[in-house]
Amino acid sequence: AHVIAVLNQKGGSGKTTIATNLAHALKLADAKVLLVDSDPQGSARDWNEANGGQLLPVVGLDRETLATDLKAIMGGYDFVVIDGAPQVARLAAAAVKSADVVLIPVQPSPYDIWAAADLVEVIKARQEITNGKPAAAFLISRAIKNTKLSGEVAEALEGYGFPILAHGTTQRVIYPTSAASGQTVFSESGNPAIEEIEAIAKDVLELLP
Ligand code: ADP
Ligand code: MG
Numbered sequence: 001a002h003v004i005a006v007l008n009q010k011g012g013s014g015k016t017t018i019a020t021n022l023a024h025a026l027k028l029a030d031a032k033v034l035l036v037d038s039d040p041q042g043s044a045r046d047w048n049e050a051n052g053g054q055l056l057p058v059v060g061l062d063r064e065t066l067a068t069d070l071k072a073i074m075g076g077y078d079f080v081v082i083d084g085a086p087q088v089a090r091l092a093a094a095a096v097k098s099a100d101v102v103l104i105p106v107q108p109s110p111y112d113i114w115a116a117a118d119l120v121e122v123i124k125a126r127q128e129i130t131n132g133k134p135a136a137a138f139l140i141s142r143a144i145k146n147t148k149l150s151g152e153v154a155e156a157l158e159g160y161g162f163p164i165l166a167h168g169t170t171q172r173v174i175y176p177t178s179a180a181s182g183q184t185v186f187s188e189s190g191n192p193a194i195e196e197i198e199a200i201a202k203d204v205l206e207l208l209p
Pocket of ligand 2: 015016017039043083084
């Protein structure tokens with residue numbers, strides 16, 4: 001299975017939103033997808049409970065043994081999407097170890113970008129001992145529609161040396177409202193958020209080794 005980890009130690013950056021929607025997009029493209037909830041708060045598990053476990057298999061792996069535990073259960077899946085935990089550095093390191101691709105959702109604000117510094121270091125340290133695995137990219141989360149990424153924000157991100165995914169999410173009510181019933185943006189056909197998520201999924205597939 002390809003492992004995609006959605007990580008950022010900053011809470012509220014959009015990890016669970018991206019992880020659930022991306023996982024669903026991959027499933028709708030006919031892949032077998034496992035969603036891993038590495039957040040001890042269990043948001044993805046709550047989301048899964050809210051839909052009666054109907055959309056995706058979701059498993060909680062919120063200990064440092066994540067990398068080993070995941071190996072034991074990921075056979076048979078095409079993709080594993082890991083929803084990252086806030087603030088738990090050792091969990092993030094375990095997820096980085098498991099990942100083929102790390103997505104780092106950041107809101108286009110300097111605070112979010114500065115807060116990613118530690119994670120970037122963890123990823124780079126891992127890349128050095130593995131010949132570049134995992135690939136990593138920033139994903140701009142909750143951008144205001146029709147607003148260009150400011151030069152300052154783009155510059156701050158580029159300073160980390162990882163690419164910025166061509167597509168991200170914009171601020172839309174469908175993200176929280178669909179999540180409230182354990183759904184994703186795909187629950188409302190024709191909603192423009194579907195195109196955002198599909199574009200993100202396509203970008204991510206291109207990052208896979
Ligand atoms: P994290 O998992 O990083 O803590 P969440 O995915 O839970 O972040 O997002 C934090 C809050 O922001 C949630 O209430 C979520 O519904 C909301 N949110 C996330 N992305 C968007 C978006 N693109 N538009 C509107 N609300 C969003
Ligand atoms: Mg979360």
